[in-house]
Amino acid sequence: MIKETARGMAVHMLTRVETQGAYANLLLQKNIIRLTDSRDRQFVTLLVNGTLKHRLTLDYALRLHLSKPMSSLPHEVRAILRIGAFQLLYVDKVPSAVAVNESVELAKAYPKFTGLVNGVLRKVMDKAWDFPWPDVKRETVRYLSVRYSHPEWMIQRWLKRWGVEETGALCRANDEPAHTWIRTNTLKISREELMDRLTQEGVTVEPGTRIPESMRIQHFGAIDRLGSFQEGLFTVQDESSQLVAHIVAPKPGQRVLDACSAPGGKTTHLAQMMQDEGEIQAFDIHEQKLELINQSAQRLGITIIHPQLGDARDLPGVKLGSQQRVLVDAPCSGLGVLRRRADLRWQKEEKDLKGLPLLQLAILERAASCVEVGGDLIYSTCTIEPEENFELVKTFRSTHPEFEPVNLVEDLPFDLEDPRDIQQASKGMLQLLPHRHNMDGFFLAKFRRTSQ
Numbered sequence: 001m002i003k004e005t006a007r008g009m010a011v012h013m014l015t016r017v018e019t020q021g022a023y024a025n026l027l028l029q030k031n032i033i034r035l036t037d038s039r040d041r042q043f044v045t046l047l048v049n050g051t052l053k054h055r056l057t058l059d060y061a062l063r064l065h066l067s068k069p070m071s072s073l074p075h076e077v078r079a080i081l082r083i084g085a086f087q088l089l090y091v092d093k094v095p096s097a098v099a100v101n102e103s104v105e106l107a108k109a110y111p112k113f114t115g116l117v118n119g120v121l122r123k124v125m126d127k128a129w130d131f132p133w134p135d136v137k138r139e140t141v142r143y144l145s146v147r148y149s150h151p152e153w154m155i156q157r158w159l160k161r162w163g164v165e166e167t168g169a170l171c172r173a174n175d176e177p178a179h180t181w182i183r184t185n186t187l188k189i190s191r192e193e194l195m196d197r198l199t200q201e202g203v204t205v206e207p208g209t210r211i212p213e214s215m216r217i218q219h220f221g222a223i224d225r226l227g228s229f230q231e232g233l234f235t236v237q238d239e240s241s242q243l244v245a246h247i248v249a250p251k252p253g254q255r256v257l258d259a260c261s262a263p264g265g266k267t268t269h270l271a272q273m274m275q276d277e278g279e280i281q282a283f284d285i286h287e288q289k290l291e292l293i294n295q296s297a298q299r300l301g302i303t304i305i306h307p308q309l310g311d312a313r314d315l316p317g318v319k320l321g322s323q324q325r326v327l328v329d330a331p332c333s334g335l336g337v338l339r340r341r342a343d344l345r346w347q348k349e350e351k352d353l354k355g356l357p358l359l360q361l362a363i364l365e366r367a368a369s370c371v372e373v374g375g376d377l378i379y380s381t382c383t384i385e386p387e388e389n390f391e392l393v394k395t396f397r398s399t400h401p402e403f404e405p406v407n408l409v410e411d412l413p414f415d416l417e418d419p420r421d422i423q424q425a426s427k428g429m430l431q432l433l434p435h436r437h438n439m440d441g442f443f444l445a446k447f448r449r450t451s452q
């Protein structure tokens with residue numbers, strides 16, 4: 001039995017991710033609170049997320065010194081080797097000898113493999129980054145895949161679009177640790193007051209420079225146990241996600257439809273911007289997720305959201321031309337948020353992308369029919385793949401001359417610097433990319449209905 005130290009806990013969680021397909025972020029949320037020292041909680045988070053993200057590179061390094069396949073080792077031993085190699089290759093603050101010795105300690109729960117763990121990790125320590133990498137010119141895809149730990153199919157897609165340099169930059173951005181962002185509940189408190197309150201609660205805070213209500217926090221306890229959270233003074237939401245409500249730009253008193261709304265991050269933001277006046281119909285196809293919207297709304301003191309169970313391709317009960325703002329935050333491949341979701345890159349397969357554009361277009365078509373003349377339709381995804389974004393919007397526009405693009409520059413709460421972005425945004429579209437914008441990869445498009 002492995003001891004419940006920070007490293008032991010990381011091994012346990014990594015094993016559950018591999019054997020049961022558990023979600024790393026949920027496991028972390030649930031388990032790290034058992035560790036009393038916040039530095040331990042921080043360390044486990046680093047180990048689990050880092051080891052998951054860099055798995056391909058770590059296995060490449062380990063395999064160079066293993067005489068048998070990784071797959072022949074017990075799952076726990078694989079996890080011990082991986083977190084050991086992760087510390088040796090990526091975590092400067094852990095001395096190499098400590099990384100090896102602590103891994104050997106963990107491996108004592110598997111006595112047959114203690115010698116193997118010791119031997120292999122010592123070799124990784126001696127060689128460090130001196131690997132025989134695949135040749136970058138002849139085996140570009142394999143090189144980038146192994147060097148930056150991404151599936152080959154993703155690399156192939158991005159190479160065609162962006163070439164070697166930029167694909168490498170994107171992969172490096174995805175491999176960075178993700179920051180935690182929160183959104184001030186401006187219905188209850190100002191950002192400055194919330195910053196003071198959080199500081200008193202021991203949270204490190206830094207105001208965001210792009211979104212007026214955002215801030216970046218560092219806290220390795222359970223966020224939902226903070227008094228400020230329980231009082232509904234903020235919501236955890238990534239910065240790119242916070243941008244969406246600013247582009248929707250709803251006004252108090254309006255009729256708003258959120259077609260794919262659960263768990264309600266953007267819905268509650270819309271309600272905030274509307275001063276909790278008006279009406280938001282919040283659809284989602286998953287009943288259990290709708291309850292999360294109710295819980296958030298209650299905590300945040302929001303009353304205007306009406307969660308509705310339903311397929312956004314039908315939007316049962318919603319009349320044609322009845323809404324002043326309609327948001328489609330579509331189900332998507334999520335390839336823009338690989339930095340945030342450490343295990344996502346290994347959960348996705350290229351075939352998963354196939355059916356998405358059809359679903360997204362069907363949702364957008366029905367949602368568009370609900371927009372009144374003069375009202376706005378906003379489409380957003382957290383992906384960087386053109387068929388779910390630019391190409392989808394192009395297809396939609398080719399059959400909907402009654403919708404005109406809306407210049408996004410006026411709604412954006414920050415200035416765009418890249419001329420390519422300014423040009424796109426003036427035509428109603430914006431693709432945020434982790435390596436260019438240092439934000440999650442998000443796509444936004446806005447149209448106004450000009451006639452029936």
Ligand SMILES: C[S@@+](CC[C@H](N)C(=O)[O-])C[C@H]1O[C@@H](n2cnc3c(N)ncnc32)[C@H](O)[C@@H]1O
Pocket residue numbers: 241259260261262263264265266267283284285286289310311312313329330331332
């Ligand atoms: C990107 S998430 C939405 C996130 C949400 N807007 C937020 O900010 O918290 C997409 C949502 O679409 C929902 N969904 C998937 N297919 C759907 C459909 N056909 N109709 C309605 N909702 C759907 C999923 O359950 C998921 O909650």
